[in-house]
Every structure is written in C-alpha cells, then in structure tokens.
Amino acid sequence: MSNPPARRMRRFRATESMRNLVRETRLSASDFIQPLFVVDRSDDAGPIESMPGVARHTVSQLGDVVGAIAESGVPAVLLFGVPSNKDATGRSAIEPVGIVPQAIRACRNAAKDLVIISDVCMCSYTDHGHCGVIREDRVDNDATNQRLGEIAVCHANAGADWVAPSAMMDGMVAAIRSALDDAKCEDAGILSYAVKYASSFYGPFRDAADCAPQFSDRRTYQMDPANVGEALAEAKLDLDEGADMLMVKPAMAYLDVIHRVKTAHPDVPLAAYQVSGEYSMIQAAALRGWLDEKRAVLESLTAIKRAGADMIITYWASKVAGWLRES
Ligand code: PBG
Numbered sequence: 001m002s003n004p005p006a007r008r009m010r011r012f013r014a015t016e017s018m019r020n021l022v023r024e025t026r027l028s029a030s031d032f033i034q035p036l037f038v039v040d041r042s043d044d045a046g047p048i049e050s051m052p053g054v055a056r057h058t059v060s061q062l063g064d065v066v067g068a069i070a071e072s073g074v075p076a077v078l079l080f081g082v083p084s085n086k087d088a089t090g091r092s093a094i095e096p097v098g099i100v101p102q103a104i105r106a107c108r109n110a111a112k113d114l115v116i117i118s119d120v121c122m123c124s125y126t127d128h129g130h131c132g133v134i135r136e137d138r139v140d141n142d143a144t145n146q147r148l149g150e151i152a153v154c155h156a157n158a159g160a161d162w163v164a165p166s167a168m169m170d171g172m173v174a175a176i177r178s179a180l181d182d183a184k185c186e187d188a189g190i191l192s193y194a195v196k197y198a199s200s201f202y203g204p205f206r207d208a209a210d211c212a213p214q215f216s217d218r219r220t221y222q223m224d225p226a227n228v229g230e231a232l233a234e235a236k237l238d239l240d241e242g243a244d245m246l247m248v249k250p251a252m253a254y255l256d257v258i259h260r261v262k263t264a265h266p267d268v269p270l271a272a273y274q275v276s277g278e279y280s281m282i283q284a285a286a287l288r289g290w291l292d293e294k295r296a297v298l299e300s301l302t303a304i305k306r307a308g309a310d311m312i313i314t315y316w317a318s319k320v321a322g323w324l325r326e327s
Pocket of ligand 1: 119121123131166167201202203204205206211218274275276277
C-alpha cells in the first residue's frame with residue numbers, strides 16, 4: 001500500500017466557507033468599466049443582433065442607463081459614438097456638439113461622480129471604416145495623430161475625465177498629450193489601448209459601432225496575435241509618451257500578455273478589454289443552454305483579473321455588479 005499523502009490540498013476546498021477564506025482573486029463591482037454605444041438617430045437605437053443583451057442608445061436614453069450603472073456600483077463608463085454622417089476624414093468626430101460630447105454631458109448630468117472615459121478613434125466616423133486618414137490607400141500615421149489630438153480635446157472640453165485612444169498609430173499618445181495640454185486640459189488622463197491586437201474577436205463590435213473597414217483590414221496598425229515582445233515595446237513607448245494607464249485587448253486569448261505587461265509595469269494601472277466576440281461567444285452558448293452564463297462570465301473575469309488586470313472593460317459590467325451584490 002502506498003503512503004498516505006503528506007499534504008492534503010482538499011482540506012482547502014472542503015466547504016464554501018473554507019474556499020472563501022483561501023480565495024486569491026476576488027471580483028468587485030469597482031473592477032469594471034461599462035462600454036456604451038451612443039447613436040444620433042433613434043432608428044439606430046435598440047438591441048445589437050450579434051451581441052444579445054447589449055443595445056445602442058440615443059443620448060436621451062442615456063440618463064436612465066447611466067443612472068442604473070452608477071447605482072450598480074460600477075465606477076466608470078467607456079463611450080463609443082456611432083454617428084450617422086461619415087466622411088473620409090471623420091469630421092463629425094470633432095464637432096463640439098457631436099455625438100460623444102452630447103453623451104458625455106448626459107452621463108455627467110445623470111451621475112456626478114462617474115468616471116467618464118471616451119474612446120478616441122476615427123473608424124466609426126470615416127466612410128472607409130479605417131482608424132485614420134487615408135493617403136494613397138494607406139492609413140497616414142501622422143495626419144491621423146493630428147486628428148486624434150483634436151478629438152481628445154473635443155471630448156475633454158465636453159467633460160470627459162479620461163480619453164482612450166484605440167487607433168494604434170505610432171506617437172498617438174504624445175500627440176494627444178500635447179494637444180490636451182495646449183488646450184489647458186491637463187487634468188484629462190490617457191488610458192492608452194497600448195496593446196491592441198488585430199483580432200477576429202472584434203467582429204460583433206463592428207456591427208455595433210458600424211465601423212468595419214471597407215477595404216483591406218487593420219493589420220498594418222493593430223498587432224499580430226503571435227507577438228508578445230512587441231507588446232512590451234508598445235507598452236513602454238506609450239508610457240514614455242505620457243500614457244497614465246495601459247490596456248491590453250482582447251483579454252481572454254491574451255492572458256499571458258496581460259501578465260507580462262503587468263509584471264513589466266507593476267506601478268501602472270492596467271486595464272483589459274473583454275471584447276465583443278468574447279461576450280458573444282459565452283452569450284450565444286448560454287442562450288442555447290450549453291454553458292451556465294453566470295458561472296462562465298465570473299470565471300472568465302476572474303481569470304482576467306488573476307492574470308494581472310487591475311480593471312476590466314466588459315459588456316457584463318453592471319450585470320455582474322448586480323450578481324456580486326446578491327451573493
Ligand atoms: C475601434 C475599436 C474597436 C474596438 C474598440 N475600439 C474595433 C476595431 O478595432 O476593429 C473593439 C471592441 C470590441 O470588440 O468589443 N478602434
């Protein structure tokens with residue numbers, strides 16, 4: 001007969017109370033950021049087919065939506081504008097009374113203490129769907145940075161606390177920081193989508209934000225999913241350019257990247273974006289009864305936090321906050 005085991009790990013798992021006592025990673029409502037899609041035509045509002053449970057809102061609907069989010073204990077929202085008028089250079093992105101400035105004001109009126117973060121990119125505003133200005137069939141990096149700076153100032157002037165540039169242009173953080181500072185918006189922070197991969201998991205978002213590229217794809221600016229050393233280079237560059245917080249996106253297929261970036265920069269708050277495809281995969285399976293929604297969602301979020309994310313952008317934010325309050 002073999003010897004009895006010297007250490008019995010099952011002692012830690014014997015009861016729910018015991019498991020609670022030794023749990024290493026805990027989720028709380030304050031970990032989450034709720035993304036919101038805002039449209040300027042009421043015809044465009046309503047459920048998003050490829051993201052069951054997520055809707056697009058008009059500015060006038062936003063007050064109630066945001067009130068409920070703040071009530072749930074979620075401290076922050078991330079705003080995406082989905083305008084109906086688009087052109088080659090995304091001019092509607094810098095209108096002082098454009099969709100995002102209006103949305104920012106509506107959020108502030110509904111919830112005074114809410115952290116309002118705005119996505120700074122051009123893809124929802126351009127008729128070609130790319131994240132920048134096109135010159136000779138390529139995204140022109142430096143012309144795009146100029147525009148991104150203007151968008152950031154427009155959002156900060158409307159009251160955004162943070163801007164989150166997601167275009168993956170070289171030098172975009174430096175351009176935005178100096179534009180904000182020149183406009184006396186030095187208190188506006190930058191949450192940089194520093195490490196953003198060219199991912200198939202953005203599919204449903206492109207329906208939601210009406211921003212699919214009309215030619216080619218985003219692989220000349222978003223990162224190759226095969227690379228992690230490059231992620232560390234991107235993170236360092238953005239910090240050197242003045243980013244206050246960093247983001248890795250998507251989350252679940254990139255837990256190693258989250259871990260590496262957090263280990264390299266332990267003193268910088270790190271966000272992870274659980275993107276639309278991650279949401280829709282679980283939601284679709286749950287709707288068919290193939291997965292337990294609540295358990296799958298909590299497990300995925302716990303894994304992202306365990307990997308090293310300090311905050312998580314997730315379409316389930318306020319729903320999970322509700323679950324956590326019940327338990
Ligand atoms: C736009 C942007 C995208 C997402 C956030 N900002 C799409 C893209 O880059 O194609 C994806 C978010 C999601 O899938 O939930 N630059």
